[in-house]
Amino acid sequence: MPTIHDVAKRAGVGSITVSRVINNSGYFSSDTRDRVEKAIVELGYVPNTLARSLRSKRTNTLALLLTDITNPFFTTLARGVEDAASAAGYTLIFCNSDESAIKESTYVTILLQKQVDGFLLVPAQSKTSAIELIRSRDVPVVVLDRAVPGMAVDVVRCDSEGGAHQLTQLLISLGHRCIASLSGPEGVSTADDRVAGYRRALQDAGITPDAGLILRGELTQDGGYQMAQQALQLPQRPTAILAANNFITIGAMRALQEAGVQVPQDMALVGFDDLPPAMVTFPFFTVALQPAYEMGRKATEILLQRLKSRSINNSHKEVIFPTQIIVRRSSGDSISQR
């Protein structure tokens, strides 16, 4: 493994000169450049970024810490992050926290040791020590997808409250009065916000939300399955369901199918997050679409901006993207036409 020294010797120059040629910094004659470049090629020299980073204190590496890359929403978001990062010369380390605050902290510690330049974090819980851990080392973070109330930190997320409000409004306009909300764990801001938007829409319509209709569980297919089963057991069975994410939607759908409940005839079903068009043949679900790719891009841009200006403690941005309601078949027609 040749080092900068070997190249210098072969080119008959000092090693600092080689460094200057590699980084195209300072002065050197074009003759020197040629000799150095020749030596580099002949030796197959590859600079050691580790050593460089040790000196420069910059690794050109960002950390992407999310809950589960397997969820198409996060996959798309990750792609947005990677594109923006690599365009700026950064590479990406990614980790899955699986919604566990413990895994999250463990990863943050490892990533801090690796001296990543910045973090893109989808926090497992709204109240997370991970952010404090990162901030205590003066490393920039941008929080993605979820709000972290009371923390001075950049956030890029979607208007979950508004999206849920619109979806619920849609259901109400179709004549539904008994609507169940299947959401994620308390403390996860997107889950909380989607319940809040649901509540507000009901109140706007003068409907008193029945507490039993508000179910909380995991943001997984299993969670959706279980909550939908519970919803079907309620004394007054709902005529519509609002699911808080794509996996809950699918799980709920499965429970309904098993119970012989037809969507949308017997039960309207709307949710959050669309599947990418490249993945779905028969679009069926009415959803609030979040611009995952754009969110990833934007968050990365903000992070890179912070890195460039080294201004961590300034005022913090909160970028909130609107959701886009896409009406398809799962919401059904107006109930009164039945």
Added chain:
Amino acid sequence: MPTIHDVAKRAGVGSITVSRVINNSGYFSSDTRDRVEKAIVELGYVPNTLARSLRSKRTNTLALLLTDITNPFFTTLARGVEDAASAAGYTLIFCNSDESAIKESTYVTILLQKQVDGFLLVPAQSKTSAIELIRSRDVPVVVLDRAVPGMAVDVVRCDSEGGAHQLTQLLISLGHRCIASLSGPEGVSTADDRVAGYRRALQDAGITPDAGLILRGELTQDGGYQMAQQALQLPQRPTAILAANNFITIGAMRALQEAGVQVPQDMALVGFDDLPPAMVTFPFFTVALQPAYEMGRKATEILLQRLKSRSINNSHKEVIFPTQIIVRRSSGDSISQR
């Protein structure tokens, strides 16, 4: 940012002793350990992995270089890789080559500079310089998903030829005689193998494959869309289509829908790669399923094994997983019953 020196001073020991405590290596009294650990906590010391790696020549980082994380097949594969890597104390850098050999080489160069301990590579082309680049630096690689004929390298992939053979056989058994094959670029082993399996099945059945029925394009939705349109223009329109991956399947489906061709009534359609059950409500496509998660896991295990034994030049493994044929509605009933 405190260093190992600061900790040593505070604990009243030499810095090497701190190092020993941190890494739990060599000998030290339990009293020393306590003093050092106390100092570490008090200072909020975090070891600098960069410096450690510079000495130890190991970064505990693996590179995952694939074509597009957005494809659910690769997402699942990536998750398998990450789980196996993190269980062994490794973190993962991931990059998307978008099937471009140039991007691929660029990334490999960057990753080599970052001194990653090993590579997991989905090569953009069967004939790729990336592998040679990596091997020239004596860094272990495991190739994923695609074969690289003539290269002495570990490979974990699926039996594409066999899967295509079975799918084609299925179509033949249903009475189809005029079957189109929509595959990826020549030189991509999975694409080539899936054409080969298709050919063999036809020959087995005594059918001479018409060259016009074998279409090649991109492994994308767009590619599938275009190839399906071409297939519909053929003088003798096929009664069935074999698509080489999930995106081609979806694209083909779209083209058929637009042309008013019903699947499976007017055209049977079978493909490769299933969508994860967590993602799909109405399973429709008959597919050859590849065990993506297991492939990722297995490849990572092999790579970690190589890292442990430092044996790069020994005999190389080729692990070939079977595909599993899942028959659903898109393949339709026997043609003779119409």
Added chain:
DNA sequence: CTGTTAGCGCCTTCAG
């Protein structure tokens, strides 16, 4: 059980 010495490969500082 503990410490000293000497670098890993690179780049900042200062001197030609």
Added chain:
DNA sequence: CTGAAGGCGCTAACAG
């Protein structure tokens, strides 16, 4: 335009 000295934070190798 070029180079020598020194150190980033850590740990092998060798003492004690």
